[in-house]
Amino acid sequence: MSHANAAASPVIDALVAAFGADEVLAGDASPRHLKDWSGVAGGVPLAILRPRSTDELSRMVAICHAHGQRVVAQGGLTGLVGGAVPGEGEVVVSLERMNRIESIDVDSGTATVQAGAVLQAVQDACCEAGALLAVDLGARGSCQLGGNVATNAGGNRVIRYGNTRESVLGLEVVLADGTVLSMMNRMAKNNAGMDLKHLFIGSEGVLGIVTRVVLRLQPLPRGTSTALVALQDYTAALRFLRHAQQSLSGQVSAFEIMWRDYLETAVEANRLRRPLAGDYPVYVLIDMHCGQPETDGQRFEAMLEQAIEAGWILDAAIAQSVADAEAFWAIRDGIAEVLRDYAPTLNFDVSVPVADIGDCAARVRANLERDWPQLRALFFGHVGDGNLHVVVCRVPQDADSLHRIEDAVYSVVREQGGSVSAEHGIGRLKRDWLHYSRSEAEIALMRTLKTALDPQGILNPGRMI
Numbered sequence: 001m002s003h004a005n006a007a008a009s010p011v012i013d014a015l016v017a018a019f020g021a022d023e024v025l026a027g028d029a030s031p032r033h034l035k036d037w038s039g040v041a042g043g044v045p046l047a048i049l050r051p052r053s054t055d056e057l058s059r060m061v062a063i064c065h066a067h068g069q070r071v072v073a074q075g076g077l078t079g080l081v082g083g084a085v086p087g088e089g090e091v092v093v094s095l096e097r098m099n100r101i102e103s104i105d106v107d108s109g110t111a112t113v114q115a116g117a118v119l120q121a122v123q124d125a126c127c128e129a130g131a132l133l134a135v136d137l138g139a140r141g142s143c144q145l146g147g148n149v150a151t152n153a154g155g156n157r158v159i160r161y162g163n164t165r166e167s168v169l170g171l172e173v174v175l176a177d178g179t180v181l182s183m184m185n186r187m188a189k190n191n192a193g194m195d196l197k198h199l200f201i202g203s204e205g206v207l208g209i210v211t212r213v214v215l216r217l218q219p220l221p222r223g224t225s226t227a228l229v230a231l232q233d234y235t236a237a238l239r240f241l242r243h244a245q246q247s248l249s250g251q252v253s254a255f256e257i258m259w260r261d262y263l264e265t266a267v268e269a270n271r272l273r274r275p276l277a278g279d280y281p282v283y284v285l286i287d288m289h290c291g292q293p294e295t296d297g298q299r300f301e302a303m304l305e306q307a308i309e310a311g312w313i314l315d316a317a318i319a320q321s322v323a324d325a326e327a328f329w330a331i332r333d334g335i336a337e338v339l340r341d342y343a344p345t346l347n348f349d350v351s352v353p354v355a356d357i358g359d360c361a362a363r364v365r366a367n368l369e370r371d372w373p374q375l376r377a378l379f380f381g382h383v384g385d386g387n388l389h390v391v392v393c394r395v396p397q398d399a400d401s402l403h404r405i406e407d408a409v410y411s412v413v414r415e416q417g418g419s420v421s422a423e424h425g426i427g428r429l430k431r432d433w434l435h436y437s438r439s440e441a442e443i444a445l446m447r448t449l450k451t452a453l454d455p456q457g458i459l460n461p462g463r464m465i
Contacts, residue, residue, distance in 0.1 A: 011067035011091070012047050015060060023050050033092055036077040036084045037139075037336070039344060040428055043088025045072070052097045054172060054180055054211040061209065062178025064091055070458050073205040075147025076118065078139035080347050081427025083204050083463045084147075090461075093209060095146050102212075104129045110169060110186050111215045115146025122215070131217040134161035138333040146210040152202030154423030156332075159384030160253045160289070161218065163423070164201065170214030171197040175207075176454035186214050199449065204425050205460040207453045223293030224253075225300035226325040229307075229316040230280035234358025237284055240312040241383055244286060247303040251296070252384070254287035256332050259361070259379040262391075266334035269341045275317040275328060284313075284383070285332050287325075335391070338378065342393035346405055350413045351386045351422035360388060360412055367408035368392065387422040410436050426464040434465070 015024045027045040028034075034042055046069075051057040064071050074084045074094045086092050095116035102112040106129050113122055119133075120140040126133045135148055137155030147153070149171065153164045161167065170185035183197045200208050231237050237257055244252050258266075263283050267274055276283075290296035300318075307313045319325035339345050352360045361379050368377050375395065381388040392405055410420050414436040421430055421437070434443060446465050450457070 009046055011064060011069045014063050014067070015047065015049065015091075018059065018063065019049075019051075019056065023052075023056070024048075025050065027086075027092075032077070033074060033094060034086065036079045036082065037339070038080045038082040038085065038347075038427070038429060040082030040085045042082075042085035043090075045086040045088075045090045045092045048092040048094055050094050050097050054098075054174065057093065057098070057209065057211055058174050058178045058180050060093065060178075061174050061176065064458060065177045065456065068456055068458065070461050071209075072460055072463075073146075073150070073209045075116070075144035075150070076139065076142045078143040079147070079151065079427060080349065080424050081421070081429045083151075083425055083427030083460065085428070087462065095144060095209075095211075098146075098211065099144075101125050104131065104217075105186075106131050106217070108186060109217045111217055112184070112186075112212065113145055113215065114212055115144060115149070115210045117145050119143050119145060119148060126217055127220060130220050132220045133167070133215060134218050135164050135167050135215075138335060145213050145215070149201055149210050149213055150203065150205050151423070151425040154382065154385065154387060156254045156256065156287075156382070158382060158387075158423075159255050160250070165198070167216045168197060168201055168213060169216050171200060171210060172212035173200050173208035173210055176456065176459050180211075181208065184212065184214055188216070199453075202425070204427065204464050206450055206464050208459070221253075221289035221291065223290040223296065224325060225288040225290055225293075225297050226319040226328055227286050227300070227304060227316050228275045228328045228331075229284050229286065229304070229313045230276055230278060231282040231284060231313050233281060234361065236312045237282055237383060238355065238358070239310075240284065240307050243307055243310070243312065244303055247306065248288055248299060251288050251290070252286065253289040254285065255382070255384045256285040257357075257381055257383045258283045258285070258332065261376065262338075262378040262380040263331060265338055265342070265376070265378055265393075266331050269337040270330060270334040272330055272334065273327065275331075276315050278315055280314055285328055332380070335389075338391065338393075342376070342391075344395055344397060346392040346395045346402065348388075348390040348392075348406075348409050349422050349424040350388050350390070350409065350418055350420060352388065352413060352416045352418035354383065354386045356416050356418075357381065357383060357386060357388050360416055360418070361390075363412045364390060364409050367412065368405070371408065372405065385422075386418075406433065413437070428463055431462070431464060
C-alpha cells in the first residue's frame with residue numbers, strides 16, 4: 001500500500017497529522033512487520049505505528065478507537081501461533097521503539113522496563129548489576145518483554161522460577177480507548193484490592209497493550225553446573241528428575257528432555273557436535289544454579305554418579321566450561337534452524353501432567369506413524385513443568401491434512417486433561433482448539449471480559465477468542 005492509498009483513510013490522516021510519517025509508516029513499508037515465526041499468512045495493514053512512549057501509544061490507540069479501527073500489537077515477532085500477524089486493513093502497533101530499561105534496583109529485587117525491551121538485553125543488564133532475571137527462552141535475542149508478558153511465556157527455567165507471571169510484580173497497560181492503566185507495583189506483597197495485572201498477563205493483547213513492566217529479580221547464581229545425560233525411556237527420565245530435585249535440594253534450574261529424533265535433527269541442522277558418542281532413545285539437559293560452585297559442583301557430580309549406579313541414566317557428559325554448557329544448550333535451542341530446514345512444519349506446544357508426558361508422546365507418535373508414516377515428527381520439552389513440544393516436518397498444506405494432524409495430537413491431550421497451549425498462547429492457529437482445554441463457561445467468561453474492556457472489539461481481533 002502506498003502512502004497515498006494509506007492517506008485516503010480518515011484514521012491514517014488523523015494519525016499522520018498527530019504523529020508524522022516517521023511514526024506512521026505505510027503498511028507495506030516494512031515487510032518484517034508482516035509475519036512472525038509461525039508462518040501464518042496475513043495481509044497488508046493500513047499502517048505501522050511506532051510509538052516512543054506510553055503517552056504516544058495511548059493517543060494513537062485513542063484515535064483508532066474513535067474511528068473503530070482494528071489494531072494488532074507486535075513485540076519481537078517470535079510467536080508460533082500467528083497472534084501478531086496483521087490482517088488486511090488492520091493497524092500494527094509495534095513496541096520496538098519503547099525499549100528502554102528504566103531502572104534496576106538490586107536491593108528491592110526489581111527491574112522496570114518498557115515493553116519493547118529485548119529479553120536478552122534486560123537479562124544482560126540485570127546480570128551486570130548483580131541480579132538474575134529468571135525468564136529465559138530460546139528466542140531471548142529477539143523476543144520482547146511485553147510479548148513475554150502478553151503470552152505468559154514459559155521457557156527453560158520454569159521448573160525453578162515459574163512462568164513469566166511469577167516474575168511480574170507490576171504492569172502498565174493501555175486499554176482499547178486509550179486509557180492508561182498504571183499498576184506499577186514494586187512490592188512482593190500487595191493485597192490492596194484485586195490484582196488486576198493478572199487480567200493482562202497471558203491475555204495475548206486482546207484486553208489491553210502492555211507498555212511497561214516491573215520485573216521480580218532473583219539472586220545472581222555464582223556458578224552453574226550443566227550436564228547432558230542419556231536415558232533408556234521417559235520413565236527413567238522421571239525417576240532421574242525426582243532424584244535430582246531431592247539430591248540438589250530444589251536447585252535444579254532446567255530439566256529439558258529431547259527424544260533421539262529431535263537431538264539428531266537439531267545437531268544436523270545447526271552443524272553441532274554430539275556431546276555423547278552413543279546413540280540413545282532419550283536425552284536430558286540438566287542445569288543447576290550454584291551458590292558455592294566448588295562444593296555444589298561436587299554435589300552435582302555425586303548426584304549423577306548415584307543415578308548411573310541406580311540405572312536411571314546410561315551415560316553423561318558434564319560441562320567443564322562455559323563453552324561446553326553453551327554447546328549443550330545450542331542443541332536444545334536449535335529449533336529455529338530446524339523449522340527453517342524442514343518447513344513447512346506444524347508446531348505443537350502442549351502440556352499434560354508430568355507423570356503422563358511419556359504416554360502422551362508415545363500415543364501421539366503412534367497416531368502420526370499410523371496415518372502419516374512418511375512424515376518426520378520431533379519430540380522435546382520441559383519435563384519439570386509438564387510441557388511437551390512436537391514438530392511435524394514438511395507437512396502437506398491442504399486444510400484437511402492439517403486438521404487431521406492437529407487432531408491426532410490434540411485428541412490425546414484432551415483425553416489426558418491437558419492444555420493445547422502450554423506456553424505459546426492461542427493466537428490464530430489454536431483458537432478453534434481452545435474448547436479442548438477450556439469449558440464453555442470459561443470461554444464465555446473470557447468473552448465477557450473482552451466485551452467489558454474492549455466493547456468495539458478493536459484489539460487483536462480474531463485472536464484467542
